[in-house]
Amino acid sequence: MTAPRALDGLPCLECARPLLFDEANGWVVCATAQCVAMGMEMPLWRAARRxxxxxxxxxxxxxxxxxxxxxxxxxxxxxxxxxxRHLHGDRLRDCQTGWLCQVCGELLPELAWVVVTEEGHVVTPAGMHQRCRVLATSRCPHLQAAGRRLRDVEVTRERIISGGRPWAQVRSPVSWQDWTLLGDKLTLSTVNAHMVIHSPAARGCG
Known part of the structure; x- marks a missing residue:
């Protein structure tokens, strides 16, 4: 296990000392004994957003x-x-609720692409444009490594189950939700693109 390390480019807003970053869980914390923020953990994305x-x-x-x-x-x-390996929580939530592309952040068309497991679980749960899907599946190390079968599937919002509910029924979630696809387990006949071989699904790319 890697010990937390100081991030020189991300100082505490209270004492200006570097925050400590635990790469295993993606959280940062101030460890300066005299700081009023000492011990107050937050996700890396939230610290960067501030x-x-x-x-x-x-x-x-x-x-x-x-x-x-x-x-x-x-x-x-x-x-x-x-x-x-660490995703921006607010942006991922906005991609889900606003039907935005996880790669470029721009509005998606009615049909968008997702990468799914054989059980229908969406890896990094948000859609992509065709151009962005090609970029992600050709350059992301996790989507290139061997070990697990993942597929690219073209879907509409009606096929998305977000946090256990149909996409259209989700209203202003506080955080992003896991996505699965509505229907039976995916078969090759449901896939509108190539099948790729992956390593075990990760939350991020890298």
Whole structure:
């Protein structure tokens, strides 16, 4: 297990000392003994959102590159780097409720793409444009690694079950919800694109 480490580019708003980041759970905390915020944990994305600096990862196309990889809109960018394994909670929720693309942050058409497990669970639960799906499935290490069968499926909002409820019945959720697809377990006949082989599903890309 990796010990929490200081993020030099993400200081505490109270004492200006670097926050400690636990990469295993994606949370940061101030550990300065004299600070009024000592011990107050928060997700990395929330700590990054509180800064007044210009958005380092705005919506739009094409996507910015960091470390040689395109950065999805829902990926946390903080302390000068992209944290591909950690998702921006507010943005992912907005993608779900506003039918926005998780890769570029722009409005989706009626038909959008999702990546699903054989059981119909949506990996990183939000839709994508066709161009964004191609980018994600060709560049995201988790969607390229071997180990688990995942499929790209073109869906409408009517097929989405969000947090156990039909998409249209979800009203102003506080946080993002897990997505599954309505209907029986997916078969090859339901897939409108290639099937890819994946590593065990992760929350983020990287």
């Amino acid at each position: 800064r007044d600096a210009a958005d380092p990862n705005p919506a739009g196309w094409p996507r910015p590159l960091l470390g040689g990889l395109p950065v999805p809109w829902i990926t946390v960018v903080a302390a000068g780097r992209a944290w591909f």
